[in-house]
Amino acid sequence: MDHWLLIFSTLLAAAGAFWGILSVRQGKRSRWTVIWMAGTFLLQLGFLTVRGQDRAACPLRDTGEILVYLSWSLTLFYLLIGPAYRISLLGVFSAPLVVIFQSTALFPGVLAVSPERVANTSPWGETHSAVSVLSYGAFALAAVAGTMFLVLDHQLKAHQMAGGLFRNLPPIRELLTSLGRLLWLGLGLLTIGIIAGLLMPRNGSMAHLIAAIAVWFAYAILLLVRAKRGLSGRSLSLFTVAVFVLSLAVFALI
Structure with missing residues (x-):
């Protein structure tokens, strides 16, 4: 289930980047980028919640989890900073970075398929x-x-x-x-x-x-x-x- 959450969040970020770039090329400022990234954020949060329950700890135990956590953090700050300071175009630049990080996490061997619980x-x-x-x-x-x-x-x-x-x-x-x-x-x-x-x-x-x-x-x-x-x-x-x-x-x- 956690892998599907990650896949869907990556697809949403990719859609946000594509929609934003398309809007910019047409000379428009689309508010849809914020909506795409908000959906990405919720799915990232769901992924990290599931992994945290599996780990019984903060899900930062392998490279894949670190990349997803970093992507979630980047998305969080974008949602806080971008709309507040009317820099919505930040999403057009940050969404591809999220896609790169999370696509890397999805490569075989980067993200543990069966995460082990952490003791002590x-x-x-x-x-x-x-x-x-x-x-x-x-x-x-x-x-x-x-x-x-x-x-x-x-x-x-x-x-x-x-x-x-x-x-x-x-x-x-x-x-x-x-x-x-x-x-x-x-x-x-x-x-x-x-x-x-x-x-x-x-x-x-x-x-x-x-x-x-x-x-x-x-x-x-x-x-x-x-x-x-x-x-x-x-x-x-x-x-x-x-x-x-x-x-x-x-x-x-x-």
Whole structure:
């Protein structure tokens, strides 16, 4: 049952991305993207609930579960940030990322077919895993916003201001404000995750905790430089996307 929930949520995200891109090409701003993504979110939540019951723990025990949890977190922050700040086009950019993550999770061997129940769970350990991956949803959406800014910046410099995409992109200032808030939100959540990780019992390798601390420093330095010396929108967007991609690569290797 859980695999079918994941398949249907992936199809809904793909439909949202297709519908959104089609609307943009026609020069329209479709509200259907939000509805598609809301349906995706509910099915993701159903999947995670079923897996959590099977695991008797937070469903973050294999790569597939982590990817789905990250997709759920990304969708959650999109639904909170996008409509609230009238950046509905975030869904057109974030839905394909959800499709990529969840399609990867559906590859054979990535997601356990028969998940085993977890014994001797620690509240601090569960909090560390859940909140840390939740923070990556905020960082992922910040990277999406950064990508949107880079697309808008490219169109401005290329004088391509008549297309449907340009007309539907939000104002630069509004986009950068949302990007900054997402970075601060992600950093705050990651801080909580790291504190929980330091308090949890030591049962083996600390590689993930060390990687999380390294990611925290990378984002903290980025925000500190922005606050103290200032960064152009293009530089902030490039660094935001680069740090997110590099941090994903680090976690994939450990």
